[in-house]
Amino acid sequence: MTDMTNMTDTAATETTIRQKRYDRGLEVLKRINGESVIELADSLREISPxxxxxxxxxxxxxxxxxxxxSPRDRQLITLGMLTSQGGEETELRAHIPLALAVGLTPDEIVETFLHAAVYCGFPRAINATQTAxxxxxxxxxxxxxxAATPVPVDVPVRSARSTPSQ
Known part of the structure; x- marks a missing residue:
């Protein structure tokens, strides 16, 4: 009888912990206006709850x-990582609205994808930009x-390593 009680108690504790984790995640998503991610998670219920x-x-x-x-920094990182993986348009469609909700501007989002082209290639950056x-x-x-204006080629680029001469 004791073993059965312990198993029931353990299962109840695991269920409680599981629910608390989910509730904490929902709380975070609601706080950062993550409706797009909640919709994505809900859409998985039928096939993979x-x-x-x-x-x-x-x-x-x-x-x-x-x-x-911060949520803003996390979304900036997330957009860059999703872009680098390629083929993540569904995830980008969920995270771009979230990025806007946590304070990234459309200009910053587009610039993120432009910058990503340097590190992960133009096709992936173009796909992310088209999704945006x-x-x-x-x-x-x-x-x-x-943001849509290119930098003129005659604008000098300052070196981050240059120091004033002494």
């Missing part, structure tokens, strides 16, 4: 809720004229 659970509980309840990085264009259009968001 555990993946939907882990998306909320692990990615947001355990990882995203850590204090060392679609998300922005759906939301009535536009990129400023300044």
């Amino acid at each position: 555990e993946l939907g659970y882990q998306t909320v509980a692990w990615a947001y309840g355990d990882s995203y809720s850590r204090p060392a990085l 264009r679609k998300v922005f259009a759906e939301r009535g968001v536009s990129v400023s004229a300044a």
Whole structure:
């Protein structure tokens, strides 16, 4: 009888911990206006409810809720990483609105993808930028004229390593 009681208690504790992780993830997502990620996790219920659970509980309840990085910084990193992987348009469609919600501007998002081209290639950066264009259009968001203007070739580039001569 004791073994059965212990197994029941253990299962109840695991269920409670599991629910707390999920609830913490939902709380984080609600705080940062993560409706797009909640919708993505919900869409997985039919085919893989555990993946939907882990998306909320692990990615947001355990990882995203850590204090060392701000939500804005986390989204900037996430956009760069998704771009570098390529073929992540579904995830980008969820994270671009989230990036806007946590304070990244459309200009910063587009610049992130432009910068990513240097490290992960133009095709991936173009795909990410096209995804952003679609998300922005759906939301009535536009990129400023300044962000769309290329830097003239005759503008001197300052070296980060240069020091004033003494």
